[in-house]
Amino acid sequence: MKNYFFYIMLSLSLLADKTLASEQKLRTSYYQQNIAPQLFFDNNGQPSSGILFDITHAIADRLNLELEMLAIPRKRIESALLNNLIDLCCVANPKWYRANTLQWSGVIYQNATLLINNQGLKSLDDLKRVSELKIGTTLGYVYPALTPFFDNNHVLPIASLTPEGSYKKYRSQHISGFVGSAIEIDYFFKSNHDSTITLSEDNIHCAFSPSLASTRVKAINQVIEQLKSSGEITKILNRYKMTLTRLVNSIK
Numbered sequence: 001m002k003n004y005f006f007y008i009m010l011s012l013s014l015l016a017d018k019t020l021a022s023e024q025k026l027r028t029s030y031y032q033q034n035i036a037p038q039l040f041f042d043n044n045g046q047p048s049s050g051i052l053f054d055i056t057h058a059i060a061d062r063l064n065l066e067l068e069m070l071a072i073p074r075k076r077i078e079s080a081l082l083n084n085l086i087d088l089c090c091v092a093n094p095k096w097y098r099a100n101t102l103q104w105s106g107v108i109y110q111n112a113t114l115l116i117n118n119q120g121l122k123s124l125d126d127l128k129r130v131s132e133l134k135i136g137t138t139l140g141y142v143y144p145a146l147t148p149f150f151d152n153n154h155v156l157p158i159a160s161l162t163p164e165g166s167y168k169k170y171r172s173q174h175i176s177g178f179v180g181s182a183i184e185i186d187y188f189f190k191s192n193h194d195s196t197i198t199l200s201e202d203n204i205h206c207a208f209s210p211s212l213a214s215t216r217v218k219a220i221n222q223v224i225e226q227l228k229s230s231g232e233i234t235k236i237l238n239r240y241k242m243t244l245t246r247l248v249n250s251i252k
Contacts, residue, residue, distance in 0.1 A: 026065045027086045028056050029072040033138065035164045037187045037240030038091065051183065054236045055108065056090050062223045075140060084211040092207035103208035105221050109233055111204050114185055115197040116170070117177030122195050132156050136166025136178030143179060145199040186241055
């Protein structure tokens with residue numbers, strides 16, 4: 001009987017330790033399509049810096065929580081949130097997800113989706129006068145503004161695994177344009193011959209698991225507002241803007 005109670009108490013103690021450990025940890029996600037400057041990876045393929053890295057670590061640090069970054073494919077992030085495999089994803093927009101049970105932060109920053117091209121095209125209307133224009137896209141991404149132009153062959157999508165792959169095809173003149181987010185494109189080198197079409201203006205939020213406690217969600221949202229009002233978010237975004245020095249070093 002004594003052994004029976006001992007094992008019960010031991011099990012309860014281990015469960016309590018596990019619960020406490022989970023409460024002191026914040027779980028988020030990343031995927032390989034999070035290219036620079038959203039994420040930079042070390043030699044072991046682990047995130048080491050970048051906008052997403054810095055923002056999520058800043059949130060965890062202010063809450064005195066350990067941040068755990070889990071590698072999850074982009075298309076599985078929504079299910080990972082719904083199944084409580086991660087607590088949050090901080091490169092998200094409600095338009096990109098179907099579940100209405102997700103919890104959301106306020107806007108962290110804005111990030112437009114752009115089409116860069118070498119054909120002098122500056123508006124969606126300009127695409128009506130081209131035919132079979134090859135444009136680099138990212139595999140698995142949907143571009144509602146371009147769908148009509150894909151359907152009538154004004155534009156031909158040429159998919160790459162990442163926007164960086166499309167950028168390289170563009171610079172080597174294999175395609176006439178490519179699509180990417182403003183933050184990613186700002187990090188790439190832009191030529192005076194590049195023209196820009198804005199496809200959408202996207203607000204970036206944190207998406208929270210439905211299982212994340214409302215007190216934790218409230219605390220994270222308060223931290224995000226503090227990071228915004230203190231200028232820390234702007235500082236992080238500016239930290240990773242492409243500079244001439246970085247460009248010269250990358251060419252070397």
